[in-house]
Amino acid sequence: MRPPLVEVSAISRSYAMRSGMFGRATAVHAVDGVSLTIAKGETLGLVGESGSGKSTTGRIVLGLEPPDSGDVRFEGRPMAAPGTAAWRAQRARMQMIFQDPLGALDRRLPVAVQIREPLDIHGLGTPAEREDRVRELLRAVELTPAHGARYPGALSGGQRQRVVLARALATKPDFLVCDEPVSALDVSIQAQVVNLLCDLQAQLSLTLLFISHDLRVVRQISNVVAVMYLGRIVEIGSADDLFARPEHPYTQALVSASPAPGRRSAGRIVLSGDPPNPAARPNGCAFHPRCPRAVPRCASEVPALLAVGGNRQVACHLVTGAETRDAA
Amino acid sequence: MTQLIAIAGLSVAFSGVPVLRGVDLALQKGEALGLVGESGSGKSVTWLAALGLLPRHAQVAGSVRLDGREILGAPSAELDHVRGGRIAMIFQDPASALNPVLTIRKQLCEALALHRDLSGEAVKAEARRLLDLVGIPDAARRLSAYPHEFSGGQVQRVMIAMALAGNPDLLIADEPTTALDATIQAQILELLSLVRREMGMAMVLISHDLGVVAENCDRVAVMYAGRIVEAAPSNQLFADPVHPYAQGLIGALPPLDGPRRRLTAIPGTVPDPAHMPSGCAYAPRCALAGESCGLAAPTLAPIADDRSVACVRAEASRRAVLGMAAE
Numbered sequence: 001m002r003p004p005l006v007e008v009s010a011i012s013r014s015y016a017m018r019s020g021m022f023g024r025a026t027a028v029h030a031v032d033g034v035s036l037t038i039a040k041g042e043t044l045g046l047v048g049e050s051g052s053g054k055s056t057t058g059r060i061v062l063g064l065e066p067p068d069s070g071d072v073r074f075e076g077r078p079m080a081a082p083g084t085a086a087w088r089a090q091r092a093r094m095q096m097i098f099q100d101p102l103g104a105l106d107r108r109l110p111v112a113v114q115i116r117e118p119l120d121i122h123g124l125g126t127p128a129e130r131e132d133r134v135r136e137l138l139r140a141v142e143l144t145p146a147h148g149a150r151y152p153g154a155l156s157g158g159q160r161q162r163v164v165l166a167r168a169l170a171t172k173p174d175f176l177v178c179d180e181p182v183s184a185l186d187v188s189i190q191a192q193v194v195n196l197l198c199d200l201q202a203q204l205s206l207t208l209l210f211i212s213h214d215l216r217v218v219r220q221i222s223n224v225v226a227v228m229y230l231g232r233i234v235e236i237g238s239a240d241d242l243f244a245r246p247e248h249p250y251t252q253a254l255v256s257a258s259p260a261p262g263r264r265s266a267g268r269i270v271l272s273g274d275p276p277n278p279a280a281r282p283n284g285c286a287f288h289p290r291c292p293r294a295v296p297r298c299a300s301e302v303p304a305l306l307a308v309g310g311n312r313q314v315a316c317h318l319v320t321g322a323e324t325r326d327a328a
Numbered sequence: 329m330t331q332l333i334a335i336a337g338l339s340v341a342f343s344g345v346p347v348l349r350g351v352d353l354a355l356q357k358g359e360a361l362g363l364v365g366e367s368g369s370g371k372s373v374t375w376l377a378a379l380g381l382l383p384r385h386a387q388v389a390g391s392v393r394l395d396g397r398e399i400l401g402a403p404s405a406e407l408d409h410v411r412g413g414r415i416a417m418i419f420q421d422p423a424s425a426l427n428p429v430l431t432i433r434k435q436l437c438e439a440l441a442l443h444r445d446l447s448g449e450a451v452k453a454e455a456r457r458l459l460d461l462v463g464i465p466d467a468a469r470r471l472s473a474y475p476h477e478f479s480g481g482q483v484q485r486v487m488i489a490m491a492l493a494g495n496p497d498l499l500i501a502d503e504p505t506t507a508l509d510a511t512i513q514a515q516i517l518e519l520l521s522l523v524r525r526e527m528g529m530a531m532v533l534i535s536h537d538l539g540v541v542a543e544n545c546d547r548v549a550v551m552y553a554g555r556i557v558e559a560a561p562s563n564q565l566f567a568d569p570v571h572p573y574a575q576g577l578i579g580a581l582p583p584l585d586g587p588r589r590r591l592t593a594i595p596g597t598v599p600d601p602a603h604m605p606s607g608c609a610y611a612p613r614c615a616l617a618g619e620s621c622g623l624a625a626p627t628l629a630p631i632a633d634d635r636s637v638a639c640v641r642a643e644a645s646r647r648a649v650l651g652m653a654a655e
Binding site (some may be wrong): 027049154187191216219220253257274308 | 517578
């Protein structure tokens, strides 16, 4: 097992939300006691539906947002306090890629200038070296210097996402958080960017936190996959194994809901109800109101994330129930 | 089965730039047809043009026959009967298709009053029945709610109820689940197949998601740069695609089980409609392209029962298909 680069232990984050103009403020637990370890050079995939807290987790891991409790360690050391010189040095080594490349780029600057910006900010190299680095980065993401002279509006969606990737790689980061990086792209372009990410990761031994709602893309790129539901991890395991043999009823429903060519919808698990409102989190297991297999215990007791053999961990009384009852 | 709608040679140009370049498509009564392709391939424009919903400056040519009657360029009085009555449409973003300041009852009753001979209490009863049918719990009370009081999945259910108000023979669902979460997508797709079975309605499912189309349609047409490049029964298309673009699309889809392999990405990007390559529009990205591909655009030609493909080089693939069948 490779040494961990990023260790996240029991981070929580809640926001105050007001219902209506005069409503009472309620706490929304976006992330609730999430622990993760990402080994050097590996990819951890984070899947879940909207409101499951995947993006908030990514932002906390990157230090863009402080956790209410819990902590994040990078190479064994706690994250430096935001705004300090140590924090800036650390931030150069961790970067983020978002879903919407057009929103992440300045429409009024040629893209080569934008790729160069992190080098200017962090004062890396002489001006001539920076120009060389920009050319090298463009080549790394399979773009030409001619593309570099263009404005974001003159590039296609896939090309823009390559520019964002080049800019994120400018400071030679060790760690990259990708938040739905290919969700806005067409299938054929999505495959290009996924392949490129895999290649770059191998070449630069990058460590990735890959956030997506798309199980297929996550499996393609990840070593380990964690499934989130309402701010908690409900199941975590190796990418090959998790979707082939999901244990948690929610993961089973997610896998079953992912449509596959050549497979007719026979036996598909269709969950009833909407994803619950994070502001009105059900008691016990948050999934129990929609769970086809829920038992009374699920409504009262929050299941802990427990190992169930191999490197799989599941938070479900029905899966881990036997062991805990034995222990009691 | 009898033919419900037949589109022939449909082409659309926006200020001289062709975006739809001759689409032929037919739909039987009660059939579910999937339309896949990347953004800009003309999936939505095909149906917007067929229903006369494009802006006035769009140049539309060709023919669209509903039950044998030409509806392309028909007077608006006739189209008003077709749109919503015979053919209904639902869109990707249901929230923006509803009026935020009117209750669901107002909007549903409006659709019912337009397309059905109902009045007074009968309209309200029918509105409640429709809301029940699409699985909105507590339909009677929810009728007086406003669109923002529903979740994303429920708004799409309300849209489906409105589409069903006119008892249509054909429902065009344009990316109906793209904005929804995976588990909600499964609910909406199941609802669509349920109402389709119950009302004997035909459906066109427009999607960029091959999986969604494969699971919910009898037949699939693949579009590329304003043309249909392959049409086939869905199980055959996914088991054994003939057009190199269809092969590329399926190869680009990461598998959910089995061994992981490198994705076979299609190189390059979709051509700019204003600078279409001569000959086959896919040739610049095609691994199989030969000299003949640049000369003339291939037409959609039948290669087997219920299968057709627009590719010069498909001949080789086709022989392989027939060879395998003969063995």
